Ligand SMILES: Nc1ncnc2c1ncn2[C@@H]1O[C@H](COP(=O)(O)OP(=O)(O)O)[C@@H](O)[C@H]1O
């Protein structure tokens with residue numbers, strides 16, 4: 001395990017992201033998140049009252065792109081929106097964050113949506129309607145291959161059809177563009193072609209355990225587990241590099257033979273929705289700026305902790321000035 005850099009160094013790295021020439025491509029999903037808060041979740045057939053409806057910009061890829069762009073990275077997003085009012089809403093929010101959405105596909109029908117219910121304990125139910133996200137196909141990706149090949153790094157998640165995700169990875173891999181894959185929403189069997197054409201895996205602790213067939217520590221103490229053995233299992237699985245996020249406990253970076261424990265950054269957490277995506281967006285930005293995976297994760301630890309202090313996903317992301325201010329840096 002290697003050491004943690006100090007806060008001043010983290011913020012000088014974060015400050016450097018805006019001057020990186022190298023860009024990021026993100027391929028994937030955008031969703032309008034329809035969110036209500038209830039005392040308790042309804043049973044089947046039951047109606048319960050909720051607080052006011054909030055419609056917030058989301059979708060894992062949109063979130064990852066927004067997070068990276070807000071901290072200064074150059075980001076282009078490939079994905080699809082529908083022909084409803086959410087299309088302009090989603091694109092407008094991404095543009096405000098600084099994401100280049102000029103290559104996003106417009107298709108008939110509704111944009112991607114999620115219907116989210118959150119109870120008074122923070123427990124939730126989420127229903128995902130892919131809408132336009134389902135129409136991101138191989139032809140569209142091939143037509144926009146230059147967006148990927150002109151980037152330094154590509155970010156992928158699994159909210160889009162797998163053939164398009166795999167094609168994106170192949171195009172990037174052939175062009176020497178680094179590929180970061182987020183196995184989320186989780187699928188237990190990552191296609192061999194995706195593994196072969198990607199460089200770095202990013203998963204949370206639950207996704208990692210399921211993917212590698214490991215049992216989670218009963219006491220929730222991830223510091224008690226043998227990370228060197230996990231690193232070696234990850235290598236056998238096909239990844240020399242990986243990031244495992246541990247919620248409020250921070251994260252672990254596997255980079256070849258090195259295992260680095262990244263401490264959590266303490267904040268008064270309000271809503272951790274979208275923290276994983278914020279973390280991933282920052283890793284993408286850090287890699288584009290030429291940082292090692294470990295350094296990028298140290299910066300991501302601060303950026304994603306900031307995201308825990310506000311409601312929603314994209315709505316909770318900060319720019320460099322706001323993040324500096326929160327941490328008095
Ligand atoms: N309560 C929290 N306090 C501080 N940082 C947090 C908190 N929750 C999440 N984070 C940060 O966000 C990262 C991603 O969160 P995590 O819950 O692991 O992802 P996911 O949303 O995919 O489950 C964590 O590694 C951590 O750096």
Ligand SMILES: [Mg+2]
Nearest residue numbers: 204246247276
């Ligand atoms: Mg989590």
